[in-house]
Amino acid sequence: MSVVEAPAIRIRGLERSFRDVSVLRGVDLDVAPGTIVALLGANGAGKTTLVRILATLLRQDAGTASVAGHDVRSDARGVREALSLTGQFAAVDEVLTGRENLALVARLRHLPDPNGVADALLERFSLVEAGRRRAGTYSGGMRRRLDLAMSLVGDPAVVVLDEPTTGLDPLARLEVWDAVRELATAGTTVLLTTQHLEEAEQLADRIAILHRGRIVQDGTLAELRALLPQATVEMVERGPSLEDVFLAVVGERPGLESPAGDAGTSEGER
Amino acid sequence: MSTHAIHADPAVGSGATLRGIRDVATLTGRSLRHVLRSPDTIVTTAVMPIAFLLLFTFVLGGAIDVGDAAYVDYLLPGILLITIASGIAYTSYRLFLDLQAGIVERLQAMPIARSAVLWAHVLTSLVANLVSLAVVVLAALAMGFRSGAGIGAWLAVAGILVLVTLALTWVAIIAGLTARSVDGASAFSYPLILLPFVSSAFVPTETMPGPVRWFAEHQPVTAIVDAMRALLAGEPVGGELAVALAWVLGILVVAATIAAAIQRRRRA
Numbered sequence: 001m002s003v004v005e006a007p008a009i010r011i012r013g014l015e016r017s018f019r020d021v022s023v024l025r026g027v028d029l030d031v032a033p034g035t036i037v038a039l040l041g042a043n044g045a046g047k048t049t050l051v052r053i054l055a056t057l058l059r060q061d062a063g064t065a066s067v068a069g070h071d072v073r074s075d076a077r078g079v080r081e082a083l084s085l086t087g088q089f090a091a092v093d094e095v096l097t098g099r100e101n102l103a104l105v106a107r108l109r110h111l112p113d114p115n116g117v118a119d120a121l122l123e124r125f126s127l128v129e130a131g132r133r134r135a136g137t138y139s140g141g142m143r144r145r146l147d148l149a150m151s152l153v154g155d156p157a158v159v160v161l162d163e164p165t166t167g168l169d170p171l172a173r174l175e176v177w178d179a180v181r182e183l184a185t186a187g188t189t190v191l192l193t194t195q196h197l198e199e200a201e202q203l204a205d206r207i208a209i210l211h212r213g214r215i216v217q218d219g220t221l222a223e224l225r226a227l228l229p230q231a232t233v234e235m236v237e238r239g240p241s242l243e244d245v246f247l248a249v250v251g252e253r254p255g256l257e258s259p260a261g262d263a264g265t266s267e268g269e270r
Numbered sequence: 271m272s273t274h275a276i277h278a279d280p281a282v283g284s285g286a287t288l289r290g291i292r293d294v295a296t297l298t299g300r301s302l303r304h305v306l307r308s309p310d311t312i313v314t315t316a317v318m319p320i321a322f323l324l325l326f327t328f329v330l331g332g333a334i335d336v337g338d339a340a341y342v343d344y345l346l347p348g349i350l351l352i353t354i355a356s357g358i359a360y361t362s363y364r365l366f367l368d369l370q371a372g373i374v375e376r377l378q379a380m381p382i383a384r385s386a387v388l389w390a391h392v393l394t395s396l397v398a399n400l401v402s403l404a405v406v407v408l409a410a411l412a413m414g415f416r417s418g419a420g421i422g423a424w425l426a427v428a429g430i431l432v433l434v435t436l437a438l439t440w441v442a443i444i445a446g447l448t449a450r451s452v453d454g455a456s457a458f459s460y461p462l463i464l465l466p467f468v469s470s471a472f473v474p475t476e477t478m479p480g481p482v483r484w485f486a487e488h489q490p491v492t493a494i495v496d497a498m499r500a501l502l503a504g505e506p507v508g509g510e511l512a513v514a515l516a517w518v519l520g521i522l523v524v525a526a527t528i529a530a531a532i533q534r535r536r537r538a
């Protein structure tokens with residue numbers, strides 16, 4: 001591949017409207033290889049529209065977008081080889097087991113050892129035990145992890161996560177965050193959309209703010225902070241937040257199989 | 271494997287076709303697994319036609335004059351069409367669920383042919399319907415259905431059933447692609463299930479009043495049923511076979527074309 005120097009994702013002047021509603025009005029964005037970029041925006045800001053154009057699921061009205069050097073319009077197949085999309089709702093096959101879901105994607109990506117690939121990913125996402133059960137029996141966090149694992153089959157260069165933690169409880173959210181960090185450590189480029197500021201702070205190397213169809217700011221957290229006047233020092237009594245309490249009460253971050261008891265009931269759920 | 275070659279070099283086309291076939295096979299395996307894990311769909315498909323068989327053979331059939339033939343022999347071809355009409359409802363149901371769960375979208379963001387997703391559903395429908403049809407034929411045999419037809423005639427009947435299944439499956443694909451609710455996804459099959467009643471499937475058309483008779487004699491079910499009935503009775507098949515094939519192939523081509531167009535427009 002000769003695109004090492006080029007951005008993993010390159011978007012210029014991207015426009016898209018639905019009927020007479022103009023959703024994207026000239027988006028410019030670069031994502032450097034191996035980084036995590038958070039696309040931050042309110043509901044309806046156009047995050048999902050942008051992501052769907054990148055994943056070749058939607059056509060733009062104007063402008064260009066390329067992924068790993070492949071143009072989304074002229075080389076959709078190249079884009080699909082390079083990019084994996086994890087949509088807003090975990091798109092797993094509930095009738096198949098976790099392992100079958102992964103092996104299915106591996107077969108469709110024509111990898112030599114689909115079952116081996118599936119087993120390795122189950123291991124990596126702490127789903128070995130659950131891998132034998134139907135995905136329909138999984139908790140929200142497990143479904144999300146399986147969903148992420150399915151996106152990683154075949155090691156795509158770019159992974160796009162559309163609101164990866166929406167609808168998850170705090171524990172499951174931490175599990176997903178760990179998985180995303182691990183991705184970037186392994187050299188994968190990650191573009192994630194979120195409406196949670198904390199998520200962007202926690203995960204992203206750079207943050208791009210999408211507002212009224214344009215990227216209005218794009219920079220590191222420090223750069224964005226520098227936009228506002230220096231913080232003044234105020235004494236504020238800070239008790240533990242409800243989230244701190246919740247996490248303390250339900251035990252430390254699992255990041256592992258699932259809350260206790262799940263494995264034991266695996267046979268009884270059918 | 272160079273990903274660029276696929277576009278640049280037309281000679282690689284056959285490799286792409288081969289991969290496409292493998293993808294269809296993989297996806298067909300997946301949805302057949304769905305059928306295997308809820309075998310009730312095959313049973314449910316066969317239950318209503320078998321109930322009709324029992325009802326018409328042992329309750330109503332005695333009062334229906336179909337000439338010399340045993341009524342169950344007269345009845346079976348129409349019942350087989352009803353079996354297909356109720357079986358394909360599951361195809362639109364499965365496709366609709368795949369769309370709703372985001373699985374179709376996930377597949378379309380992957381480097382596989384977009385048509386592979388639909389073809390997998392079509393082939394799964396074919397396999398599931400052929401199993402249901404076999405169950406219904408076995409039930410008919412138990413009720414006294416007999417045929418003197420040779421292997422050639424049986425193969426011709428099987429061929430007609432395969433074509434009818436394919437044609438109606440593409441209609442079901444359209445319903446699955448455009449439905450807004452689970453109920454809507456299968457509701458389209460009700461008229462198809464009722465259509466045989468206004469045809470020669472249950473009673474000869476001669477006793478029907480003018481306009482109804484005209485409709486019955488000019489709608490596809492009558493031609494298809496008459497052709498299969500003649501084949502199973504070992505009688506020479508006349509023009510009805512050509513009419514039947516024209517109808518079935520026409521529906522097949524039109525429905526498949528519309529389904530493909532809808533599928534393309536989903537990316538608008």
